[in-house]
Amino acid sequence: MPTRTLTLAAVTGMCLLAAAACARLPDTDALIQRHTRQAARFENARGPLSAQKSAAIVAELKRKSGDIDILDKQIALEQAIVGSPLTLGNQVTLLQDGAATYAAMFAAIRKARNHINLESYIIEDDAMGQQFADLLLEQQGRGVQVNVIYDSVGAFNTPKAFFERLTSGGVAVLEFNPINPLSAKAQWLVNNRDHRKLLVVDGHTAFIGGINISSVYASGSATRPRGKATGNIAAWRDTDLQVEGPVVGELQKLFVETWEKQRGKPLADKAYFPALKVQGKDIVRAIGSTPDAPYSLIYVTLMSAIGNAEKHVYLTNAYFVPDPQLLEALADAARRGVDVKLILPSHSDSDVVFHAGRSHYLALLKAGVRIYERQGALLHSKTALIDGVWSCVGSSNLDWRSFLDNDEINVVVLGREFGQQMQAMFAKDLDASVAIDPATWEGRSPMLRVKEWGASLWQRLL
Structure with missing residues (x-):
């Protein structure tokens, strides 16, 4: 987001409200375990598909993608948690x-x-x-x-x-x-x-x-x-x-x-929900999150996808202020042999967010997560690619504010073909990035360490 020049009173008031907020991130492990395994279901332009046709779609996806397990586990889990359908024909x-x-x-x-x-x-x-x-x-x-x-x-x-x-x-x-x-x-x-x-x-x-x-x-x-x-x-x-x-x-x-x-005036009488036709072959799920829900659907979806990853987790994000559960999920994925790469900004329109994110680098690097900082541009993307078949793009940052305080909207796209486009985009950004070397980072200046420590004190508000 471009820098906002708010008045001191406005910023102070919002921070006090944030500090007083009682919202907490859910225990994702317990939440995921509570959802029983169910068969994946899909919809097309005419409505829900039969269990037999849905099973055939999953089988075909796995055949094209090398029988990656995430396509089976993650689809069913998202369905139970999010509720919105996976739709065909996009x-x-x-x-x-x-x-x-x-x-x-x-x-x-x-x-x-x-x-x-x-x-x-x-x-x-x-x-x-x-x-x-x-x-x-x-x-x-x-x-x-x-x-x-x-x-x-x-x-x-x-x-x-x-x-x-x-x-x-x-x-x-x-x-x-x-x-x-x-x-x-x-x-x-x-x-x-x-x-x-x-x-x-x-x-x-x-x-x-x-x-x-x-x-x-x-x-x-x-x-x-x-x-x-x-x-x-x-x-x-x-x-x-x-x-x-x-x-x-x-x-x-x-x-x-x-x-x-928000109690806007009644919308003018228009065809907001026309009959929709098949436009392509992409399988897509829309996910909206809002603080008045029991928990962030986007957050739990991402956490479950990282937990189900078998081969790689590639995240590109503008504002990285992770909570302890997200940190542990990334570290655990790296420890079990998943290739975890993060592309993060090399500079930001928010210094406090930038340094708060950097305060977590060392722990992630020690766990085997590889971190890169995008050069030559102010990174504002929010994307994820897991195992080459589960893609996510939207408005949600990897920070407390996106997961607890904001209305956000993302979509998940399933399939190897779109995943290859995401892979190419990630590779291009990777080529324009500089890797954070663990040894060099551990020897960074005391001034940077002080900035990180100070910024980390505010991370729940970011």
Whole structure:
């Protein structure tokens, strides 16, 4: 997320609320053990498939992927924990960096004929924000209903006039959990932030990932030489997905649920849930997390996938402030022979988050986890690839805030073909990264150690 310049009072108030919060991460081992083994089930555009057809799909997935056990264990476990279906018949397109993502978003928005639902943690009043505003207003003027959710903290520095212009043009705008308690329509929970990035067009095309609406993403990282940036513009490295097919209905449900939970005005009568057709061969599960649930579905899903990994765990993440269970899961995977690689930032827009994450390097390195820091760009991606067949992309960071305090949204894609695309992307980022050598890291300067120690004191709030 781009740096937010909040007032001291706002930051202090939010920190006090965070410190007083009683939310805790679940005991994932106990939670996973409580869910009994069940047969994997799938849905397509026409509804649930029979047990026989579902079993045949799992068998075919395992045949194509080398009979990797995670496809059997993880599918059934996710089904029990998350509840949302695995849907067949989707087309998932991997989008790297802002330029490619914005171009695809603009193309989809221009083709809209019924509605556009946009949910973003940050919407800046800059060149990119204005491009989005102009296009959304143009479509609203053509009779396409546009609905926008923005986060009150994420858009703290965006002038109200920006959103008033949208509202004046007919766009329905909703501020998520306003900082000002007098503006709150639902329960005032200022520490609960909407960190999701979701665009749904006409109920059949969706975009999700880590990219907010801001010009900082426009430059991208593809043309940056290793270790260098161009001029004074910092490159941002991020990842999004364009999804078409039946799973878009699940993503749409999450948008509508947020709108209703925040008590937005009734949505205009549009075809938000059209009949969806087969668009491709990708198998996808949508996962939404929110603090008012018993636990983070995204967190438990990731923990279970790491626990079921047999060959490798490849994580790329912008904000790495792991809790003890996640640390132990990564270390345990490495100790049992799984190739665990983490690509993390070499610099960040949040120094305290950056150093808090680094405070855990030594323990992970000693367990056999290999850590790399991405050079030449500010890393903002949130992706996971496990055993080459289980891929996850979304808005969720590997930190306490994402798992306890934020509304987040991720998707899981199953299959070797999409996994190969994720593998190629990971390899490209790895090539632009520098490995953290255990011996060198152990001999780092006392000043770095002090920064890490100080930042680690705040990690529950990050």
